[in-house]
Amino acid sequence: MALIKDGQPGPNDWQHLDDSETLPALGPVTVSLKRWQSQRDGLNRDGQPLGIRLEASDSPEALGDMPQEIPLIVLDMQAFTDGRSFSQAQWIRERLGYAGELRVRGDFLLDQVFYLARVGVNAFEFSDASQAQQALPRLHEFSVRYQAANDVKQPLYRYRNTAPIA
Amino acid sequence: MYHYDQYDQTVVDERVAQFRDQTRRFLTGELSEDQYRPLRLMNGLYIQRHAPMLRVAIPYGLLSTRQLRMLAHIARRYDKGYGHFTTRQNIQFNWPRLEEVPDILADLATVQMHAIQTSGNCIRNVTSDHLAGVxxxxxxxxxxxxxxxxxxxxxxxxxxxxxxxxxxxxxxxxxxxxxxxxxxxxxxxxxxxxxxxxxxxxxxxxxxxxxxxxxxxxxxxxxxxxxxxxxxxxxxxxxxxxxxxxxxxxxxxxxxxxxxxxxxxxxxxxxxxxxxxxxxxxxxxxRVTRAFTTATYESLPATCSTLDAALAEQPGLRHWWSHNTAPHKIPGYRVVFVSLKLPGQAPGDMTDSQMDALAELTDRYSQGELRVTHTQNLVLADVKLTDLQALWQQLSGLGLATANIGTAADIICCPGLDFCSLANATSIPIANGIQQLFEDTDYLYDLGDIRINISGCMNGCGHHTVGHIGILGVDKKGEEWYQITLGGSSATEAALGERLGPAVSRDQVVSVIDSIFTVYRNIRTDEEPFLATVQRVGLTPFQERVYGTH
The missing domain is CATH 3.30.413.10 (Sulfite Reductase Hemoprotein, domain 1)
Structure with missing residues (x-):
């Protein structure tokens, strides 16, 4: 597994647990939103890091309004065609104001990295290092962005002709 | 035209580079068919019956002559010498080679055109009124x-x-x-x-x-x-x-x-x-308003006596005037429809040489811009009354002045089984069969405004559900059958057509349509258009005629 975080290749120290796997005593782990909702206090391991994974069908509303304490939220894409993950990212960043790591894993394409980065995903998990290498330049595949999003807070028409093309 | 600035141009240029890379990865096996599909679709590229089909956007139907010449070049260089205008203000090329599509997109980008989001599960080409502004x-x-x-x-x-x-x-x-x-x-x-x-x-x-x-x-x-x-x-x-x-x-x-x-x-x-x-x-x-070219108009008289005299003398010009031109908001100007419905040809098709010649005429007579309609025709929006006769003669020479706009011969039609891998039935030969009913143009003109829409499958690219007469191709045990609907409209009072009855076989369609015309002629009141008659009498008289005799 290879990770890009904040535009840099980096190590992944998180373990993604299936709902049936027992929590290890130590080390950062993620659990599904469903498990987090049903076991909540039972997942507390004296402050060991715990992240939450959202599938595309999960409602981001279920995170409540206090995800700031969550160190990692993972968008777990089951199908790259399922664009709900993009609206989840938008919700998590814009509506909840989440400032922690928002990561995507699973079935997404290199060609979606640009879009995902724009809606606020700052970490990408790949199956191998060469994928991660190829993804790096795609974070900036287009130098012009018409819309305001998580990366650019104003639409292009607010700064057109005043900013050079990146 | 909206004129791109450096930002708009950069977007289409970078898109070409991106798609070139995606296509390379597909051809070298780095991308699977499943992974490449949504990417190529978002560039309007379908894999079709004979070859890939590339759909190019003509945003809100507006086209400059420079762009039309580029479309002619693409038809000639990469395709079989023609393009097909669609009901959603796009143009489709039916025979490009996959490896050459990035080059086509690069050529298009030089004239501020693209195929971005012309297909796929995204926001498509935004469409509008072909008479906008005039x-x-x-x-x-x-x-x-x-x-x-x-x-x-x-x-x-x-x-x-x-x-x-x-x-x-x-x-x-x-x-x-x-x-x-x-x-x-x-x-x-x-x-x-x-x-x-x-x-x-x-x-x-x-x-x-x-x-x-x-x-x-x-x-x-x-x-x-x-x-x-x-x-x-x-x-x-x-x-x-x-x-x-x-x-x-x-x-x-x-x-x-x-x-x-x-x-x-x-x-x-x-x-x-x-x-x-x-x-x-x-x-x-x-800013966007300023980035559009604005037409400049001379102060002209509202009528032209030379034209009036020619109209009185020449029935051909008169028919063309009454069917293929429309009023302009500025006195002394007229809107001209270029008919892409020459009987015997695929509705909406245009050859490379017609495109080049039409670009010349548009530069000479209509300020260098044209529009694509939802009915698969083109429009020259700013023609002076004094130029109309000359334009008519030259369009006639190109086979682009068939005086049939808005008539039953102005058939809207998808590519159908002849080209499209989704289709259940042919559509173009059905359109041509109906057009053959009108060798006598008096008959055609007597029928008045009738919109016929043909789709070769229920995806409905020919918009059959909003045709006054809708024809939908269906597959019945490997044979082509056609469902007929009456009373649809996409105009201000939009309506969906109602099914006339059971589907009819391919060899019956044209005679069924002819029967519908006959019923209409028998029961209409003075000057009552076809759609109004259907709305007034309902389907029964048509059903009795069609299913009583078949």
Whole structure:
């Protein structure tokens, strides 16, 4: 597994647990939103890091309004065609104001990295290092962005002709 | 034309580079067919029956002669010498080679054209009225807003992987020539009680398998709120639209399943949260307006005696004048329709040499711009009355002046089984068969305005459900059969056609249509158009004639 975080290749120290796997005593782990909702206090391991994974069908509303304490939220894409993950990212960043790591894993394409980065995903998990290498330049595949999003807070028409093309 | 600035140009240039890389990865096996499919579709590239098909956007139908010459070049260099204009103001090339598509896109980018989002589950080419800017009944030119929406929707970071395709149309005139009621979102420019201009917002219209007329969810939307409101609608759709069944994934199904009131409540609630964050500034509306070329008009008399004399003497010119031209808001000018419905040819097809020649005529007679209509014809919008006769003669020489606009020979037709891998039945030969009924043009003109739409399958690219006469090809145990509907319309009072009865076989279709004409001629009142007769008498007289004799 290879990770890009904040535009840099980096190590992944998180373990993604299936709902049936027992929590290890130590080390950062993620659990599904469903498990987090049903076991909540039972997942507390004296402050060991715990992240939450959202599938595309999960409602981001279920995170409540206090995800700031969550160190990692993972968008777990089951199908790259399922664009709900993009609206989840938008919700998590814009509506909840989440400032922690928002990561995507699973079935997404290199060609979606640009879009995902724009809606606020700052970490990408790949199956191998060469994928991660190829993804790096795609974070900036287009130098012009018409819309305001998580990366650019104003639409292009607010700064057109005043900013050079990146 | 809207003229690109450096930003717009950079977007299309970078898109070419991206698609070149994607195609390379596909050809070398780095991308699987499943992975490449959505990427190529978002560049309008289908894999079809004989070869790939490339759909190129003609945003809101507006085309410069420079662009038309480039389309001719592409038809000649990469295709078999022709292109096919579609019902959604696009052009399709049926024979490009996959490896050459990146080169085609690179050529298109040199004239500010692209194939971005002409297919796939994203926001498609925004369409509009082909008479925008020259029609007297217009509140404002809708193309300004089409271009603003085009930019907003291009590579939208959140809305590029929707449950299904998404089509937006904007109309600015009192008469709806943009079919706003059968779009995912229809925007109609309106004035409110205090005299401000804004938009009436319709949602959930569409053709295809489940034809639906859209519903108004907001009677008046201020211009400054246009993009935030679109964002709210798209977010509700992206989150809640069905993804389990592609035939139930359009927004019209979401609106039906939630009910208009609940859907509207969700949109309004979302909008309340984003409204202040995405204001469409007046200065941007002004910038886009300025970036369009404006036609310049001379002060001319409202009539032309030479033309009047020629009209009196020449029946051919007279027929063309009455069918293929329309009033212009400026005195001394006329709108000219270029018919792409020469009997015996595929409706909407145009050869490379016709394109080049038409570009010459457009430069000479219509200020260098033309439009593509929803009926697969072209329009020269700014022709002086004094030039009409000369233009008619030259268009006639090119086979582009068939005097049949709006008649039963002006058939709207998808490519059908001859080209399309989705089709169940042929459509072009059916259109040509119907056109053969009109060797006697007196008969054609006597029938008056009749819109016939033919689709080769229920995806409905020929918009059969809104044809006055709709013809839908269906497969019955490997044979081509056709369902006939009557009474559809995509105009201001939009309506979906009703099924006449059981499908008829391929060799019966033309005679059935002829029977329908006969019934109409027998029972119409003076001057009553076909659609009005159907609305008045219903289907029964037509059914008795068609199924009584078959």
């Amino acid at each position: 029609t007297a009944d217009e509140l404002e030119d809708p193309r300004i807003y089409c271009e603003i929406i085009r930019q907003w929707s291009t590579f939208h970071p959140e809305f590029s992987f929707l449950p299904r395709k998404f089509k937006i149309a904007v109309n600015g005139a009192a008469k709806d020539r943009a079919a706003t009621q059968v779009h995912d979102i229809g925007l109609q420019l309106v004035k409110n009680a205090s005299g401000e201009t804004g938009f009436e917002v319709l949602v959930g219209g569409g053709l295809g398998r489940t034809p639906v007329i859209g519903v108004v969810i907001r009677p008046f939307l201020a211009k400054s709120d246009l993009l935030s409101y679109l964002e709210a609608i798209l977010r509700v759709y992206n989150r809640f639209g069905r993804r389990d069944n592609k035939y139930k994934a359009r927004i019209k199904i979401l609106v039906k399943e939630l009910g208009t009131a609940e859907f509207t409540r969700l949109v309004e609630a979302e909008w309340a949260l984003v409204r202040t964050q995405l204001i469409l500034d007046d200065s941007e509306i002004e």
